[in-house]
Amino acid sequence: MKVLSMILAGFVVGYAISDIRPSYSLLSRTAEFGSYWAIVNGLTVVALAACAAAVALARVSARAVLVVAIAAVLVIVFYTVGMVTGVLGQWVVAVGAGALLGAAAVLxxxxxxxxxxxxxxxxxxxxxxxxLDAMVQKNDGPVFVWDVVGAEDDVRPQRAIVMVIVASVAAIALFLAHRNQVLQPHEPRKILLVGLPLPIAAGVLSWVAAGHEARSVEWLGALAGMTVLAVLAAFVLPRRDGRLLLALVAVSAAALGSFGFAAGDGAQLALSVGLLIVGAGIGHRWPQLYIGLGGLLVIAVASGIEGYSDLPTGSKFALPLVAAYVLVSVLATSPGSLALSLPALFMMTLPVSVFSASYEPSLSMNESVISRTSEPDHLVLSVAGLVVVAVVTVACAVLMRRPAVVSGTS
Structure with a gap:
C-alpha cells in the first residue's frame, strides 16, 4: 500500500507538471521555441515549494504531513476541473504540486x-x-463542458476525468498507508541552501538560452553554466545525496540528441511506460550507477550518429529504460534531496529553437514542403549531451568517496 500510494501521488505530481508546460524542454519529442513560458507557468514554483515543504513538514507529525498531502491533491483537482482559473490557477497548481511532492518525499x-x-x-x-492527453482526446461524439467558475476553454474534460479518478484513489491510498506512520528525523536546513537558489539560477540560464537570435553560443554557454550549477549543488548536499541530482541532469543531457521518449502514438506510449517500469525493476534489483551512466553515454553517442548520418538508432526507445534504471540505482536518499532533485529533470533542461528551415513549392504548385531543423543542430546537441554525461559521471565518482547515508539519520 505504501508503494501504491507513492505511485499514485507521483502520478498526480507528474501529470500536474505535464500541464505546466515542460513540453517546451528537450525532453519532449516536439520541442518548441518559447520554453521561458515554462518558468512563468510554474516549474520554478513547483521546485521551490517542494524543497520548502519537505524541510518544513519533516518537523511536524506524520498525520499533519498526511493532511497537507491530501489537501494538495484536492488543490490540484480543483485547478484541473476549472474551479481556479487564470494566473491564480497556475500559481495554485504549481504550489499544490510542489507541496504534494515534498509531503510524499517525507512520507x-x-x-x-x-x-x-x-x-x-x-x-x-x-x-x-x-x-496521454492526446491519446484520450476524442474528436467525435458528444461534446460537453463543466459547469464551473471561469472560462470553459480552461477545462479539458478528458484530463479532468483522469485526474479526478487518480487523485481520489491517491488520497485514499495515502491515508490508508501512512495514517499510523512515524517519521524519520527531520531534514537539515542546509537543504534550503541548495533547493531555493537552484531553481532560480536554472530559470535564469533557461531564459538566457531562449532569449537570443544567434543562439548557438549562448545556448552552449547556458548548458555549461547549468552543468556547473548542478555539480556545485550536488557537492553542497550532504553525503552522497547529490548523486540523484547529477543522475537526473545526465538523463536530461542524454536526451538532447534523441529529443525525449517515444510517444508518437498509443503503442509507443505504452512501450515507453513499459520500459520505464522494466528499467526501474532492474535498477531496484541490481543497482549499478556506473552501468546506468554508461548506458546514457551510449545513448548520447547513438544520438550523435543519428544526427550526423540520419541513420535511425532507436535511442529514444532505449532512453526510458536507462533513465529509470539510473534513477532507481542512486536511491535511497534523504527526503529533502529527493524533493529538490526530482523537479530538476524538467527545470534544468534547456529549450531548443525548432523552426521551419525551408519552404519550397512542389511541382504541382498546390503543395509546399516545410522542413524543421533546430538551433543548435542535432549533432551539436548530441555532442554537448555526451560531454555533460561524461562530466556528471566523473562528479558521481568523486561523490562516491563520501560516506554513505546511514539509515535513520538525516
Whole structure:
C-alpha cells in the first residue's frame, strides 16, 4: 500500500507538471521555441515549494504531513476541473504540486521502494502526460463542458476525468498507508541552501538560452553554466545525496540528441511506460550507477550518429529504460534531496529553437514542403549531451568517496 500510494501521488505530481508546460524542454519529442513560458507557468514554483515543504513538514507529525498531502491533491483537482482559473490557477497548481511532492518525499522516508515508486511515477507522468492527453482526446461524439467558475476553454474534460479518478484513489491510498506512520528525523536546513537558489539560477540560464537570435553560443554557454550549477549543488548536499541530482541532469543531457521518449502514438506510449517500469525493476534489483551512466553515454553517442548520418538508432526507445534504471540505482536518499532533485529533470533542461528551415513549392504548385531543423543542430546537441554525461559521471565518482547515508539519520 505504501508503494501504491507513492505511485499514485507521483502520478498526480507528474501529470500536474505535464500541464505546466515542460513540453517546451528537450525532453519532449516536439520541442518548441518559447520554453521561458515554462518558468512563468510554474516549474520554478513547483521546485521551490517542494524543497520548502519537505524541510518544513519533516518537523511536524506524520498525520499533519498526511493532511497537507491530501489537501494538495484536492488543490490540484480543483485547478484541473476549472474551479481556479487564470494566473491564480497556475500559481495554485504549481504550489499544490510542489507541496504534494515534498509531503510524499517525507512520507516515503528512507524506504528505497517507496522513493523509487514516487520518482519513476513523477518522471513518467511528467514526460508522458501530454501524450496521454492526446491519446484520450476524442474528436467525435458528444461534446460537453463543466459547469464551473471561469472560462470553459480552461477545462479539458478528458484530463479532468483522469485526474479526478487518480487523485481520489491517491488520497485514499495515502491515508490508508501512512495514517499510523512515524517519521524519520527531520531534514537539515542546509537543504534550503541548495533547493531555493537552484531553481532560480536554472530559470535564469533557461531564459538566457531562449532569449537570443544567434543562439548557438549562448545556448552552449547556458548548458555549461547549468552543468556547473548542478555539480556545485550536488557537492553542497550532504553525503552522497547529490548523486540523484547529477543522475537526473545526465538523463536530461542524454536526451538532447534523441529529443525525449517515444510517444508518437498509443503503442509507443505504452512501450515507453513499459520500459520505464522494466528499467526501474532492474535498477531496484541490481543497482549499478556506473552501468546506468554508461548506458546514457551510449545513448548520447547513438544520438550523435543519428544526427550526423540520419541513420535511425532507436535511442529514444532505449532512453526510458536507462533513465529509470539510473534513477532507481542512486536511491535511497534523504527526503529533502529527493524533493529538490526530482523537479530538476524538467527545470534544468534547456529549450531548443525548432523552426521551419525551408519552404519550397512542389511541382504541382498546390503543395509546399516545410522542413524543421533546430538551433543548435542535432549533432551539436548530441555532442554537448555526451560531454555533460561524461562530466556528471566523473562528479558521481568523486561523490562516491563520501560516506554513505546511514539509515535513520538525516
Amino acid at each position: 516515503a522516508g528512507l524506504d528505497r521502494g517507496a522513493q523509487s515508486s514516487l520518482a519513476v511515477a513523477v518522471l513518467g507522468a511528467g514526460l508522458l502526460g501530454g501524450a
